[in-house]
Amino acid sequence: MTAINETHDPKLRSWVATANVSGCDFPIQNLPFGRFRPKGSKEPFRIGVAIGDRVLDLEAAHLIDHADMNLLMAATAEERAALRKSLSESLREGSPKEKEWQLALYAQADVEMTVPCRIGDYTDFYTSVHHATTVGKQFRPDNPLLPNYKWVPIGYHGRASSIGVSGQQFKRPKGQTKPAGSDPAAAPVFGPSLRLDYELELGWFVGRANALGEPVLMADAESHLFGVTLFNDWSARDLQGWEYQPLGPFLSKNFASTVSPWMVTLEALAPFRGSFERADGDPQPLPYLDGPANRERGSFHITLEAWLQTKKMRDAGAAPVRLSQTDMRDAAYWTPAQLVAHHTVNGCNLQPGDLLGSGTLSGPAPDQAGSLLELTVGGKQPISLPNGEVRAFLEDGDTLTLRGYCERNGAARIGLGEVSGTVVGS
Amino acid sequence: MTAINETHDPKLRSWVATANVSGCDFPIQNLPFGRFRPKGSKEPFRIGVAIGDRVLDLEAAHLIDHADMNLLMAATAEERAALRKSLSESLREGSPKEKEWQLALYAQADVEMTVPCRIGDYTDFYTSVHHATTVGKQFRPDNPLLPNYKWVPIGYHGRASSIGVSGQQFKRPKGQTKPAGSDPAAAPVFGPSLRLDYELELGWFVGRANALGEPVLMADAESHLFGVTLFNDWSARDLQGWEYQPLGPFLSKNFASTVSPWMVTLEALAPFRGSFERADGDPQPLPYLDGPANRERGSFHITLEAWLQTKKMRDAGAAPVRLSQTDMRDAAYWTPAQLVAHHTVNGCNLQPGDLLGSGTLSGPAPDQAGSLLELTVGGKQPISLPNGEVRAFLEDGDTLTLRGYCERNGAARIGLGEVSGTVVGS
Structure with missing residues (x-):
């Protein structure tokens, strides 16, 4: 610690x-x-x-x-x-x-x-129960939060090769989609994604390795983490909806992900830690995910913001507009130490430079959501921008910037910098 | 071609x-x-x-x-x-x-x-419709083959760091499971996997890269593949059943995967190619997954076998016993070219050394199944071995070996060698 x-x-x-x-x-x-x-x-x-x-x-x-x-x-x-x-x-x-x-x-x-290190393997977690519930409602109205969520730090493997550094520009991805309400027997549609989204995440970088077959215990878990960055896990929601069953998201995620250039170390984050406890009614973590240090100071108080600047705004010299603000501490149901302990409990080996995404860090309030999917309720309630434009999802030329910082009385403010990315035409 | x-x-x-x-x-x-x-x-x-x-x-x-x-x-x-x-x-x-x-x-x-190259990213596909249907019946009795299967070459990202070469020994993974029929409100169980399985796959290695944002067309797809190996994607079925919703398999797969040491090139496979066509009633592939060369010679005729030797057999000097035999051509609903075209259609960049797993290559007949999950019907019909032992799933000390070869009249037989792995105690 x-x-x-x-x-x-x-x-x-x-x-x-x-x-x-x-x-x-x-x-x-x-x-x-x-x-x-x-x-x-x-x-x-x-x-x-x-x-x-x-x-x-x-x-x-x-x-x-x-x-x-x-x-x-x-x-x-x-x-x-x-x-x-x-x-x-x-x-x-x-x-x-x-x-x-x-x-x-x-x-x-x-x-x-550039990307701050060679990223061997990249894993994305799903640590915000608020994000999981809100998104779950859209994909599975009758079954939003699955029975495993409060026991298992849900995670899945992502694509390392397409991770770029802040400033990344990427083409709008193309792929198969099956529009809601279309004839079940009809062929899917092929074309550019029409529901392109960002995801506001933190990226935890692994420092020390563990050997294959040697789980990392909770007491040691943080010693295997080096630092944290801002992370935007761009997502094509229409591709995702059609492809993700039964093995999870694939082409809806792996066309690009963007990381901020500066890794803020766990040492620098020390003043911004907080206790970690389960709300009444939620189960306590299983013993392999529990420990006194994690309870005392397992969480981190990191303010996170998403900002949008459209091409029209940029051309007019208009400043980006803030879409939402959240805090890791309010959003994350699992701590970084728990992610490491869970990832390795089966013997999986983590290596220096591996990236652990937090998942979209949406807070409990609607304006603390970390994606457009949530902010616009699946595109049904588009956002009005100050210049008269509206956005349900990202349009070509949009630049999305994530910012993060830590502030509290009695400590010097530190920042995570920012991560920006721009979608260009398909 | x-x-x-x-x-x-x-x-x-x-x-x-x-x-x-x-x-x-x-x-x-x-x-x-x-x-x-x-x-x-x-x-x-x-x-x-x-x-x-x-x-x-x-x-x-x-x-x-x-x-x-x-x-x-x-x-x-x-x-x-x-x-x-x-x-x-x-x-x-x-x-x-x-x-x-x-x-x-x-x-x-x-x-x-050693592992034949540096594996940057590893993707596992799910190309056998027979495997998808049989396994789907066990995980979702009412909904075995999902509506996307015959349109989308389903794939997901896997873990590169835990891929080892033939001869790999690995500890039985531990993790959370939720036994069937247990109280939905009860805590999951933690312990060693009791349903450890192998998966008989081919591993296609990427040769030439494509740049981020530049899809590979069907006509060029095979020029981005270097060669093929045997690949065993060890799976903990009880961990998988509890963790896999909604983002796919994770700890149930990433504790170990084993690859054979020799990459057989596409050039060497040339005499063993065959036509590729959809059965009556199955939809034709979307245009981005279709092409004349793929129809004429997109499939490969590769015979595949799984062999088991338990510790008791080894100690007694008894030879391994064959569990099943299948052929890629009968098993795969998608060709390697289609996997490349699909993987990159959204702009995802493949790099030299990336590994594309075929998924478990079960053929249409029950004895052509590529996993114990299928061969023993989810453990309900254990296999009797010649020495009197029975196996529902793998036990400590079991060595599982995959073999592969290509034979046809008028061509020299070529082999893929073999890939062996042994599970040791947890």
């Missing part, structure tokens, strides 16, 4: 002046990891840490001697804590490293980011 | 004498690819081609200058044909290469094999 220590002290200030600006996502208390290279170059990507509006090149700062993020992620808890301490101390105001490390800094505006 | 040429001539003989023995899996007409190293060494794996009971080291034979199978798999059709021609000519009786290449040969008995 991550402890609060001096690296979280809200009074800490950095010699990188932009890190001290109120509202900055990347103050010295954050120190998230990503991969970057100078814009326009074809150099290999290097490992960097965001500080204010800069990136520190860890190899140029002589903190590591390689550029393999997955190797760095496999570090032990002690090695990770030591690296964080070095970074925090050397980036503080008055540090003797300032002069040397100035030379290892790049402006974020001048670099290109 | 692969053409029959002189490399398939059944009269060809190799200067590797064991390749000329009747019934050999690896005659000179086959030439499958795999990765090997001397047994007991810790050297990097090298690329080899099986010939008789030997392995030819391609780097030592100066045919390639690297050991990256995925790079080799990304070759163009022309490069692949040229490599096959070189191998065939130089391994023929009377070739001037014999003396030089003798030094590049290893005995298969003296080498260790």
Whole structure:
């Protein structure tokens, strides 16, 4: 379990002046990891840490001697804590490293980011009971929340090859659909998806591996997680409705998924943890999904927002509009530690760089929904935008941006940055 | 499309004498690819081609200058044909290469094999309509074959990290189950799977990549496939029954999957192709899944067998017993080309080394079933073994072996080798 220590002290200030600006996502208390290279170059990507509006090149700062993020992620808890301490101390105001490390800094505006590590396997979970219930009502009106939901952290495997970094543009997917109410014996329709959606998720990255056949116990589960990103699991709802029985979503999901470039570590999230308990009437987790640390501080308080900017808005210079705001703590029925313990209980091996999606983190209120499917009630109640446009689902040229941050009294605010993606014509 | 040429001539003989023995899996007409190293060494794996009971080291034979199978798999059709021609000519009786290449040969008995390439993403399909119907009856008695089956090549993503090579031993997986007939409000049971099964599949490996957003058309689909292996998709049926709704199988599958070490190329399979047509009453494939070449020769005639050897049999020196025999051509409702075209129609990018599982290739007759779930009717009709043991599902110490081969008049028999795996205690 991550402890609060001096690296979280809200009074800490950095010699990188932009890190001290109120509202900055990347103050010295954050120190998230990503991969970057100078814009326009074809150099290999290097490992960097965001500080204010800069990136520190860890190899140029002589903190590591390689550029393999997955190797760095496999570090032990002690090695990770030591690296964080070095970074925090050397980036503080008055540090003797300032002069040397100035030379290892790049402006974020001048670099290109990529997916933060090599993603071997990607698993998507389904941790919001609110999302599961609301969506379940649309797919199975008579049977919205299935009997296993409150016992099993439902998850399924996703496609790693089509995961891109913020800024990803992708073509509207084509495929088979079977419009509601059509003749059961009629052929399905083939064409571009007409119900293209986003999903507001967090992506938890695996750090330390476990060997095949060796489950990770709850007490150790978080030590196998490296950090968290924002994650948009784009979904074609019409493809999904027709294809998903009996083996789950496939082409409705694997055309593109977009991840934010900065992995915020579990150490940085330490001040934003909270207790985790089951509501009255809900069953307690089975013993392999339970533990005192998980009950005391298993949940995370992370505010999440979805913002839409249409092509018309962009062309007119209009700012994006917020579609919803939610919080992981209100949304997630299962904690990240429980996801790791469940994923490995059968002996499945997780590897550094594997990605665990949270599933759509819809909160309990309708305006806390993490997808258009929920916000527009399956497209039946389109959203009116300030410029007069309406949206039931995403249209060509729409840019969807997720943002996330952690705030509480007595702690420095930290941000997850943002993840943007744009759908272009089919 | 692969053409029959002189490399398939059944009269060809190799200067590797064991390749000329009747019934050999690896005659000179086959030439499958795999990765090997001397047994007991810790050297990097090298690329080899099986010939008789030997392995030819391609780097030592100066045919390639690297050991990256995925790079080799990304070759163009022309490069692949040229490599096959070189191998065939130089391994023929009377070739001037014999003396030089003798030094590049290893005995298969003296080498260790590994998974034949780096598997990025693994997708499992569900191509046998017989399997889908029989299993569907057990999971959904009122609704065995879902309305989408005859239109959509149903597939889902699987776990790449837990795929091992023939010889894999794995622990019996633990997890949640909900025994049939138990109180709906009662907690699920936690423990080792009691309904552990195998699945007889073929694994098609992707060669050439397609870019994200660029579907592969039917006419090009096979040029994106490199070769085929035997594939056992071990399944825990009790975990599966409880977890699989609504997002598909997860822990019931990802504890282990086992692949055979030799990839038999599409070029080698050329003589064993057949026409592909829909039975009366079945809908024709949608245009994106249809094409003249697929109709003429889209299917493959590959005989497949499952063999069981229990610990008691092994200890007594008793040979494995055959559980079933089937043929891909009778089992598969979709061709490999259709799997590629479907997988990419939404823009999903396939990469060299990706694995496409066929799904359990059960034929139409009960004794052509590719899993115990089918053979024992969900465990209700256990199989009696010659030594008096019975099996409803796999027990600890059981070794399950899949074998595959292609035979027809006028062509040299070629084999896929075998894939074995053993379940050990939990």
